[in-house]
Amino acid sequence: MTNIAAAPSSAETAAQLPTKLAKGFVDRLVIIVPYLWLLFFFLVPFIIVFKISLSQTAISMPPYTPVLDFGDGISGFFAGFRELNFDNYTWLTQDALYFNAYVTSLIIAGISTVLTLIVGYPIAYGMARAPATIRPTLLMLVILPFWTSFLIRVYAWIGILKPEGLLNQVLLATGLISQPLVILNTYTAIFIGIVYSYLPFMVLPLYSSLEKMDYSLIEAAQDLGCPPIGAFWKITFPLSLPGVIAGCLLVFIPAVGEFVIPDLLGGSQTLMIGKTLWNEFFANRDWPVSSAVAVILLLVLTVPIMFFQQAQAKAQEQGK
Amino acid sequence: MNGTWSRFNITSIVLGFAFLYLPIVLLIVFSFNESKLVTVWGGFSTKWYVSLFHNQGLMDATWVTARVGVISATVATVLGTLAAITLTRYTRFKGRVLFSGMVFAPLVMPEVITGLSLLLLFVAVGLDRGFFTVTLAHITFTMCFVAVVVQSRLVSFDRSLEEAAMDLGAPPVKTFFQITLPVILPAIISGWMLAFTLSLDDLVVASFTSGPGATTLPMKIYSQVRLGVTPEINAACTILIAVVAIGVIIASIANKRREVQRQRDEQAAQRG
Numbered sequence: 279m280t281n282i283a284a285a286p287s288s289a290e291t292a293a294q295l296p297t298k299l300a301k302g303f304v305d306r307l308v309i310i311v312p313y314l315w316l317l318f319f320f321l322v323p324f325i326i327v328f329k330i331s332l333s334q335t336a337i338s339m340p341p342y343t344p345v346l347d348f349g350d351g352i353s354g355f356f357a358g359f360r361e362l363n364f365d366n367y368t369w370l371t372q373d374a375l376y377f378n379a380y381v382t383s384l385i386i387a388g389i390s391t392v393l394t395l396i397v398g399y400p401i402a403y404g405m406a407r408a409p410a411t412i413r414p415t416l417l418m419l420v421i422l423p424f425w426t427s428f429l430i431r432v433y434a435w436i437g438i439l440k441p442e443g444l445l446n447q448v449l450l451a452t453g454l455i456s457q458p459l460v461i462l463n464t465y466t467a468i469f470i471g472i473v474y475s476y477l478p479f480m481v482l483p484l485y486s487s488l489e490k491m492d493y494s495l496i497e498a499a500q501d502l503g504c505p506p507i508g509a510f511w512k513i514t515f516p517l518s519l520p521g522v523i524a525g526c527l528l529v530f531i532p533a534v535g536e537f538v539i540p541d542l543l544g545g546s547q548t549l550m551i552g553k554t555l556w557n558e559f560f561a562n563r564d565w566p567v568s569s570a571v572a573v574i575l576l577l578v579l580t581v582p583i584m585f586f587q588q589a590q591a592k593a594q595e596q597g598k
Numbered sequence: 599m600n601g602t603w604s605r606f607n608i609t610s611i612v613l614g615f616a617f618l619y620l621p622i623v624l625l626i627v628f629s630f631n632e633s634k635l636v637t638v639w640g641g642f643s644t645k646w647y648v649s650l651f652h653n654q655g656l657m658d659a660t661w662v663t664a665r666v667g668v669i670s671a672t673v674a675t676v677l678g679t680l681a682a683i684t685l686t687r688y689t690r691f692k693g694r695v696l697f698s699g700m701v702f703a704p705l706v707m708p709e710v711i712t713g714l715s716l717l718l719l720f721v722a723v724g725l726d727r728g729f730f731t732v733t734l735a736h737i738t739f740t741m742c743f744v745a746v747v748v749q750s751r752l753v754s755f756d757r758s759l760e761e762a763a764m765d766l767g768a769p770p771v772k773t774f775f776q777i778t779l780p781v782i783l784p785a786i787i788s789g790w791m792l793a794f795t796l797s798l799d800d801l802v803v804a805s806f807t808s809g810p811g812a813t814t815l816p817m818k819i820y821s822q823v824r825l826g827v828t829p830e831i832n833a834a835c836t837i838l839i840a841v842v843a844i845g846v847i848i849a850s851i852a853n854k855r856r857e858v859q860r861q862r863d864e865q866a867a868q869r870g
Binding site for chain 1 (some may be wrong): 603606607608610611614615617619620621622625626628643677678680681683684688691693697698699700701702703704705706707708710711714715716718719722734735737738741745760770771791795798799801802804805816819820823827831835838843846850863866
């Protein structure tokens, strides 16, 4: 009741207030400080990555020859354009390793996202239909693992999935299998790791869209003779679509560039781009090539990231 | 309401939570294992905790991580709160689209890209890699999470309270500290905690931006995990989990009390 009364008045003040405030020095400071911080520490670094991806590898510290350096003055800067080399990008297209790593990463992230959705949906649905009194507790139980270290949660699976690990011990003891399963250091282990680590990211947006749903719609459909599964696909799922999209993007985008999971659970046989970039940087010390790998990865992810931002902006609008 | 909670719903919740918690429970259980083999139970023992406290490298790394976490979470909370205010209050200014893009993109940005780009920035401006650079890097990516948490609270904030304060002659800054800040404080606190845990947790960005003498705990754990699973790491992980779990539980209890108090106040105000 209080909500309904408060809604129009807060909408009015929201329109008046910015004009009233906008003149102050403090207000400008509020905008400028985080703005400059993000420009300098988020945007400028990308420009540097792009610049270094066009330079040549050198044995020195830092291990590349600088290009487009303002140290040579403006004319030197423009002269530098002639020296730009796209060798690192040509290199990426010539070596099938990189192409395969990109494609494999996209496929693994895609499959993992679908698996996470399949695992997460029933949990979110069950939570949304739970009695209102226990919902906050259930919500906290989903969030709690997210607070414990990502590295630790991935590490915990090594002990479970090892050939002599707990899963195989249980399966052998119950007689379900006679030979230990090889799961660690395969793509299966990566799927398990991603689904496990990113599950809260899927469940939370799903839950928030399912919780808002009007369940009398389903009762109405069932009264009219629609079977439960039909009602699910015709009503529940379409209404939860914003949550599905948000959850899938929150899982898919970071999963493409994931390093820890493929490195610890996937072993040396599996190929993902985050791991390739890491090895290029730390093992081969080839900064220009790893920069080129990062630039391409960023380009590949531009479209899903823009979708994500639109979804965020839309959610923000609805929140108001 | 109870009638609609079907057996299918309950089963999926129980299985889901078992999946989420079983690995963590097993990890904790095997940190008390007498045997050096992590997967074979050899009796109860706390010897790995004792040896943990004699492991100087691990203790140093813990100290570095704690300092980086506290400093970066605090700065990130200030910057993130400012960013959240900017996003919700100033709907029109030049470069707003770019700004909201820079706030939301780091949430999903693969860590390898963030780490590499920040490292190249530090090299370009000639900063020596170490404690300072890790802290700067952590501030940058955690402030965006703080911004999102605080923003969700600001959106539901009743602006007429601020209006009233300013109509009564309170300057904007005073209004913020006396009216707005107390209301959004729970979100700011959970923002700080989120920033702290993200910093505590981060391996990839820290590996890129850290230098000699500033090895963080995740970097240390990672280098030991690569050599094999040991009960000592289980013990270190258990302590980390315990610290975070206790913090989260205390915070949520405090939050709940404040919420109950607030509701009581509101009811009292309406009656009066």
